[in-house]
Amino acid sequence: MEPVRMEARTGASGGGVAVVTIANPPVNALAASVRAGLLRTLREAEDDPAVRAIVIAADGKAFIAGADISEFGKPPAPPSLPEVLQAIEQCAKPVVAALNGVALGGGMELALACHGRVVAPQGQLGLPEIKLGLIPGAGGTQRLPRILGAAPAFAMMLSGDPVDARKALSLGIADALAEGDLLGAACAHALRLADAEHPPRVRDRADRFSPEDRAAFEAAAAAALKRASGQPNVEALVASVRAALDLPFDEALAVERARFQALVEDPRSKALRHLFFAERAAGRVPGIGREVKARPIEQAAVIGAGTMGGGIAMCFAQAGIPVTLIEVKAEALDAGLARIRANYEASVKRGSLSQEEMDKRLSLIICAVGLDAAASADMVVEAAFEDMAVKAEIFSALDRVAKPGAILATNTSYLDVNAIAAMTQRPQDVVGLHFFSPANVMRLLEVVRGAATAPDVLVTSLDLGRRLGKLPVVVGVCYGFVGNRMLAKRTQAGERLLLAGALPHEVDAAVTQFGFRMGPFAMLDLAGIDIGWRARKATGGRAPVADALAEQGRFGQKTGRGFYLYPEGARAGVRDPETEALITSLSDAQGIVRRSFSAEEILARLFYPMVNEGAKILEEGIAARASDIDAVWVNGYNWPSFTGGPMFWAESVGLPKIVAALDAFAAETGDETLKPAPLLRHLAETGGVFAAGEGA
Numbered sequence: 121m122e123p124v125r126m127e128a129r130t131g132a133s134g135g136g137v138a139v140v141t142i143a144n145p146p147v148n149a150l151a152a153s154v155r156a157g158l159l160r161t162l163r164e165a166e167d168d169p170a171v172r173a174i175v176i177a178a179d180g181k182a183f184i185a186g187a188d189i190s191e192f193g194k195p196p197a198p199p200s201l202p203e204v205l206q207a208i209e210q211c212a213k214p215v216v217a218a219l220n221g222v223a224l225g226g227g228m229e230l231a232l233a234c235h236g237r238v239v240a241p242q243g244q245l246g247l248p249e250i251k252l253g254l255i256p257g258a259g260g261t262q263r264l265p266r267i268l269g270a271a272p273a274f275a276m277m278l279s280g281d282p283v284d285a286r287k288a289l290s291l292g293i294a295d296a297l298a299e300g301d302l303l304g305a306a307c308a309h310a311l312r313l314a315d316a317e318h319p320p321r322v323r324d325r326a327d328r329f330s331p332e333d334r335a336a337f338e339a340a341a342a343a344a345l346k347r348a349s350g351q352p353n354v355e356a357l358v359a360s361v362r363a364a365l366d367l368p369f370d371e372a373l374a375v376e377r378a379r380f381q382a383l384v385e386d387p388r389s390k391a392l393r394h395l396f397f398a399e400r401a402a403g404r405v406p407g408i409g410r411e412v413k414a415r416p417i418e419q420a421a422v423i424g425a426g427t428m429g430g431g432i433a434m435c436f437a438q439a440g441i442p443v444t445l446i447e448v449k450a451e452a453l454d455a456g457l458a459r460i461r462a463n464y465e466a467s468v469k470r471g472s473l474s475q476e477e478m479d480k481r482l483s484l485i486i487c488a489v490g491l492d493a494a495a496s497a498d499m500v501v502e503a504a505f506e507d508m509a510v511k512a513e514i515f516s517a518l519d520r521v522a523k524p525g526a527i528l529a530t531n532t533s534y535l536d537v538n539a540i541a542a543m544t545q546r547p548q549d550v551v552g553l554h555f556f557s558p559a560n561v562m563r564l565l566e567v568v569r570g571a572a573t574a575p576d577v578l579v580t581s582l583d584l585g586r587r588l589g590k591l592p593v594v595v596g597v598c599y600g601f602v603g604n605r606m607l608a609k610r611t612q613a614g615e616r617l618l619l620a621g622a623l624p625h626e627v628d629a630a631v632t633q634f635g636f637r638m639g640p641f642a643m644l645d646l647a648g649i650d651i652g653w654r655a656r657k658a659t660g661g662r663a664p665v666a667d668a669l670a671e672q673g674r675f676g677q678k679t680g681r682g683f684y685l686y687p688e689g690a691r692a693g694v695r696d697p698e699t700e701a702l703i704t705s706l707s708d709a710q711g712i713v714r715r716s717f718s719a720e721e722i723l724a725r726l727f728y729p730m731v732n733e734g735a736k737i738l739e740e741g742i743a744a745r746a747s748d749i750d751a752v753w754v755n756g757y758n759w760p761s762f763t764g765g766p767m768f769w770a771e772s773v774g775l776p777k778i779v780a781a782l783d784a785f786a787a788e789t790g791d792e793t794l795k796p797a798p799l800l801r802h803l804a805e806t807g808g809v810f811a812a813g814e815g816a
């Protein structure tokens with residue numbers, strides 16, 4: 121099918137209008153074929169004496185989702201989008217956009233280049249380029265300020281968030297809202313404009329610019345630059361909007377274009393674009409097609425009203441799904457519900473939740489004692505104590521109680537989902553749903569596929585994850601799945617660094633400088649050093665520094681002392697001479713001559729073993745794609761998005777360099793697990809990349 125087609129519109133409201141329709145599923149991205157089709161049809165319509173006005177419309181749910189992101193970084197294919205938009209703007213006949221759905225990025229810019237815009241109630245308009253490390257590159261930074269004023273336009277582009285149809289109308293971005301026949305309304309509007317002497321052009325406007333607007337823009341720009349130090353897209357956005365105020369339209373447009381093109385080549389934008397596609401790919405399971413339908417989930421149950429269980433129940437309530445919160449004892453339920461209520465009340469106080477919404481959510485959470493209350497649930501999520509015996513008991517009881525076809529999910533972080541499934545007569549209905557703490561906030565959801573998990577159970581879990589506002593990523597069964605398994609490598613490497621001569625604040629500084637919000641030791645202090653210590657006691661594992669701290673009752677923030685000191689309940693730790701002396705004494709006891717480490721070496725020692733583990737995870741099929749691992753780490757562990765995630769970052773560092781370093785680490789420590797995984801070594805030797813040969 122042609123990506124752009126043209127039809128003559130006849131009839132009372134539409135005679136003399138050429139309707140140019142874009143049809144490039146799924147979201148009408150402005151691929152080269154669409155740009156070429158638009159230019160061609162536009163010229164035809166312009167040359168046709170029977171045509172008085174033109175309407176640009178789109179098939180499907182979206183108007184246009186923007187430039188085709190997959191074309192960025194490839195050789196440019198003419199015509200460029202600015203060229204097409206210039207042709208629209210300069211067309212002698214009025215061109216009106218019929219905005220049937222989302223008009224994002226280049227899609228909104230196309231609408232702004234038109235002479236009029238009519239929007240359907242479900243329309244949404246936005247310039248989200250900033251989220252991809254870019255700025256609008258087809259006139260958005262020039263035309264939006266002319267409609268809104270520089271300050272409001274800057275705020276909208278800085279957030280990247282869209283406005284809905286009504287807001288677009290009230291702001292003057294859209295000229296009219298069509299409740300019924302959008303195309304009819306757009307044609308009528310186009311003919312009205314045809315009766316006027318000249319089609320109105322946004323570029324000719326300057327009525328929103330004023331000294332007050334300029335001052336407000338400069339203040340907002342200064343604040344944004346301070347917050348986003350080192351983010352080139354924010355700097356480019358400021359420069360482009362300032363150009364709109366200072367320069368003639370075409371010169372300012374050239375400033376925007378040059379800035380946009382530089383950003384497209386910036387590795388940070390490449391990383392963010394990688395993540396855009398990574399997050400979408402994560403929802404696809406190789407071998408499971410669209411023919412597999414999800415089971416209906418209308419009622420849920422959560423077992424365990426602790427912090428995790430409560431947070432999961434909140435996720436269901438937020439999505440409007442009634443949920444029964446189940447405990448063994450009424451007191452535990454009361455405490456759990458009180459925690460949920462306090463959490464909501466804090467949100468209401470902050471203004472991020474209305475009282476009405478809080479009441480609605482609370483009314484969806486029903487409390488019950490005993491597993492029988494799970495009988496009518498379509499999905500049961502177990503969030504009880506992390507202990508195999510406890511889980512075994514719950515799942516064999518659930519097998520008796522739950523209705524046929526109900527999905528039985530465990531929120532385990534480490535335990536064997538296959539062993540849990542084996543406690544039931546219906547292992548095909550069992551799946552892992554690993555939420556991250558706090559469950560109502562964190563976006564990542566590891567969907568753990570057991571050996572027997574049925575395809576429709578997996579599809580339902582992915583669907584449900586999205587309904588809960590999560591990013592679900594399918595992972596296989598192994599100790600710690602993708603995220604915690606790799607985290608263990610970082611934790612082990614951190615311990616080694618401390619014993620070899622680094623201090624906690626040096627390691628944390630290197631990691632925060634890299635872009636994490638928190639370093640590994642500040643993180644351990646926040647989570648509680650005792651948690652890992654108890655787990656290691658049970659499994660026989662060792663972490664000499666953390667164990668020594670825990671043995672002294674230094675559990676982290678909650679005891680005021682851990683890797684750092686927290687005077688008077690402070691949340692930010694300060695260096696603790698006692699901890700540092702303890703670390704040094706542990707090095708001495710092992711006969712280690714301490715030395716200093718550069719930030720670069722710290723990062724290599726922490727992250728290369730994680731990359732190696734990621735390669736093993738791929739070899740074992742625990743993750744289907746390297747990009748899934750990136751999606752896990754960015755969304756669940758705060759890996760800085762502008763580096764694209766650990767596997768993408770590894771490729772930017774260079775796999776041969778990582779392999780050589782891992783060989784050296786293995787030789788130095790005698791730790792065979794640090795030896796490069798065969799996949800990693802192979803890719804390094806052959807110049808390959810992780811993405812090659814991945815399932816779709």
Ligand code: 3H9
Pocket residue numbers: 146147149182185186187188189190201202222224225226227229248249252255256257258260397400401
């Ligand atoms: C830009 O416009 C630059 C200009 O200023 C200057 C140019 C000179 N390109 O999200 P979904 C695919 S920058 C290519 O799952 P939803 C997506 O990968 C762009 N592909 O659906 C997925 O493919 P698959 C500014 C795109 O309903 C499929 O469409 N625009 C694009 O949940 C469905 O996507 C943006 O940043 C694209 N632009 O959400 C908007 N968009 O099925 C980015 C989507 O193979 N897009 N795809 O996995 C979105 O925000 C959401 O996709 C949207 C639909 C809200 C549109």
